[in-house]
Amino acid sequence: MSEPAFDLVIRNARVATAADTFHADIGIKAGIIVQLGLDIAAGKSEIDAAGRTVTPGGVDGHCHLDQPMPPPAKMADNFDTGTRSAACGGTTTVIPFAAQAKGQSLQAAVDDYHRRADGRAHVDYAFHLIVSDPTPDVLARELPELIAKGHTSFKIYMTYDDLKLDDGEVLDVLDVARSHGALVMVHAENADCIDWLTKRLQAAGKTAPRFHGHARPMLVEREATHRAIALAELVDVPILIVHVSGREAVEQIRWARAHGLNIFAETCPQYLFLSAENLGTGDSYLGAKCVCSPPPRDKGNQAVIWNALTEGLFTVFSSDHAPFNYGGTDGKHPDGNEVTFPYIPNGIPGLETRMPLLYSEGVLKGRITVNKFVELTSTNAARAYGLHPRKGTVAIGADADLVIWDERDVEITNAILHHNTDYTPYEGITLGAWPGMTIAGGEVVWDGKQFHPRAGRGRFLQCGAPTLLPSK
Numbered sequence: 415m416s417e418p419a420f421d422l423v424i425r426n427a428r429v430a431t432a433a434d435t436f437h438a439d440i441g442i443k444a445g446i447i448v449q450l451g452l453d454i455a456a457g458k459s460e461i462d463a464a465g466r467t468v469t470p471g472g473v474d475g476h477c478h479l480d481q482p483m484p485p486p487a488k489m490a491d492n493f494d495t496g497t498r499s500a501a502c503g504g505t506t507t508v509i510p511f512a513a514q515a516k517g518q519s520l521q522a523a524v525d526d527y528h529r530r531a532d533g534r535a536h537v538d539y540a541f542h543l544i545v546s547d548p549t550p551d552v553l554a555r556e557l558p559e560l561i562a563k564g565h566t567s568f569k570i571y572m573t574y575d576d577l578k579l580d581d582g583e584v585l586d587v588l589d590v591a592r593s594h595g596a597l598v599m600v601h602a603e604n605a606d607c608i609d610w611l612t613k614r615l616q617a618a619g620k621t622a623p624r625f626h627g628h629a630r631p632m633l634v635e636r637e638a639t640h641r642a643i644a645l646a647e648l649v650d651v652p653i654l655i656v657h658v659s660g661r662e663a664v665e666q667i668r669w670a671r672a673h674g675l676n677i678f679a680e681t682c683p684q685y686l687f688l689s690a691e692n693l694g695t696g697d698s699y700l701g702a703k704c705v706c707s708p709p710p711r712d713k714g715n716q717a718v719i720w721n722a723l724t725e726g727l728f729t730v731f732s733s734d735h736a737p738f739n740y741g742g743t744d745g746k747h748p749d750g751n752e753v754t755f756p757y758i759p760n761g762i763p764g765l766e767t768r769m770p771l772l773y774s775e776g777v778l779k780g781r782i783t784v785n786k787f788v789e790l791t792s793t794n795a796a797r798a799y800g801l802h803p804r805k806g807t808v809a810i811g812a813d814a815d816l817v818i819w820d821e822r823d824v825e826i827t828n829a830i831l832h833h834n835t836d837y838t839p840y841e842g843i844t845l846g847a848w849p850g851m852t853i854a855g856g857e858v859v860w861d862g863k864q865f866h867p868r869a870g871r872g873r874f875l876q877c878g879a880p881t882l883l884p885s886k
Contacts, residue, residue: 420448422856423457424816426464429808432789440468442814445855450810461851461858463818469788470808471506471537471815471854472769475795476599476656476680476732478761479510480530484576487759488744490737493534495834496765497872501859502832503766504849506537506815507796507805507875511569513544516576520545520556524565528874535872537854538813540799542599543568546577548587557590564876566800567597569656572638573605573707584645592651597798597880599654599680602638602663603630603708612756621754623701624693627709629755635708636662643670643677652676652882654798657734659685659708660715664722671727678729678798678882681719683764683771688839689713702746704839705758706736723790724781729882730798731790733768736761737835745836763835767826773819774845800878813855820850820862832865 420441429438429450441449441457479496481489491499500508512527514520520543527541543560545552545568557568570587571577579587584600591598611629615621620628639655643666646653655667658681670677688710694701704710722728738759739745746758769791776782782790796806804813824830824847826840852860855873859866 418458419455420457421459422814423454423460424468424818425460425462427468428463428466430467430469430784430788431808432785432793435785440808440816442856445814447808447810447812447814450808461818466850467784467819468808469784469817469819470792470806471817471852472504472791473507473509473795473801473805474500474505474733474735474765474768475509475730475799476682477508477510477735477765478737479508481511481513482515482526483759486744486748487738490739490745490835491735491763491833493531493539494536494869495832496735496737497536497539498865498867499766499831499833501537501852501854502849502865504769504817504852505765506852506854507539507801508537508765509540509542509799511544512541514546516547518547520552520560524560531874533870536859536867536869537872538875539872540801540875540877541565544577545570545587546579548579548583553586553590558594561594561596564878566595566877566879567599567798569599569601571601572642573601573603573608578605581641581645584642585649588646588649588651588653592649595879597652597654599656600642601657602635602642602655604634604638607634607637616754616756622694622697623699623705623755623758624690624695626705626755626758627690627693630707630709632660632662632711635659636666639663639666643675646677647675652678654678654680654729656680656732657682657685657708658719658728660711661718664718664727667727679727680730680732681723681728682732682734683768684710684734684762684839685719686716686775687771687843689716692839699747699752702758703740703837704762705746705755705760706734706762707760720781723776728790730795731768731772732795733764734761735763735765737763737833739836741836762839763833766831766833767838767840769817770824770845770848771840774847778821778846794882797881800880801875802881814853815855816853817849818851819847821847824848
């Protein structure tokens, strides 16, 4: 009896890519898609996807895992628990950050991050760099060498004392990106405005979590977004403005696009599903769970971000997963103590819920097409970070990273999630879809009920040059 032609066949799939929707069987061998067609030969194992949509596995190009933090804060997810959570939510590639500390070399940060990741990841991963100390050696030697080794994207900050760059340093980093074909991600908030407002609020005794939003009004994001665009225009290099939260930053990006500048933009679930109300009222401390930067805006801004998403302003939709426990000794409510808002660990979990939230409330509610969903959650991130067409599509030769979607009601509770965080900011939201199966490298890692672990399954990926298309 002859050997089956494939390791795995997914039959009767309604396949959705960023460009097309079609019906096909998917033949997989050695972790690669090797055939698409109708009534293809048998596989060693087979999955019937009849009546269900199959999309490429998600590429989350903005998440934080086991990133070193000033004590006592500590991230709740490492590469084991974080990639477990990603897989169960349909994400098969993650790109977290190797963060340079001031006074540290970039290579040392990368080496440390490899130690944290090696043998732990359940899905494939790459590293962005965080450049916080662009010394002459970093600019002239380390950054170009690391770009050549496959670290073709890096993030810079315009806020946070331990990370922020001044305008001259931003220009230097942008110039390296232009010369060596890398993509710069920009956290755009005006640090001096935030510092001034924070001191005023603290002096007035306004220290509850909700005042985190008061210290970061939309204008601090608007100003920094405008400045980042101007600096990129001066150097003549594309940039990606990350986690855009509201209308004022959107207006700056729209202006830049109208003037022919290649300014790309990212948003995140918290700006579609959370609002300033989630930061609490009065002196309530529960709003600490939703402290992130930029903060969620008023509910009217949810419509602005949805509209910008549907019209094509946003290139990618990422989680910005920054997981801290609420309780414990190293979380947002350490040992039960209420800390003032500037000292609440900044970030929220969201790796596992990113794709189901957008599929349910975007695709099923008719706000976006399933093809736009694939573009936002997978294809464009793969293009932006030099992983396409290996990642981000369903095509012959692509990695067999796939999601089979179940369209059924699911209530989000922390109990059903697989991260290591003790809460989810989306508790109680009922969705109309959830990944019924996640396949990573041709292996079923999530079967809709159980996670199938194999630490070390995930491979480190060297990224190529960004291949994003120019803005329209």
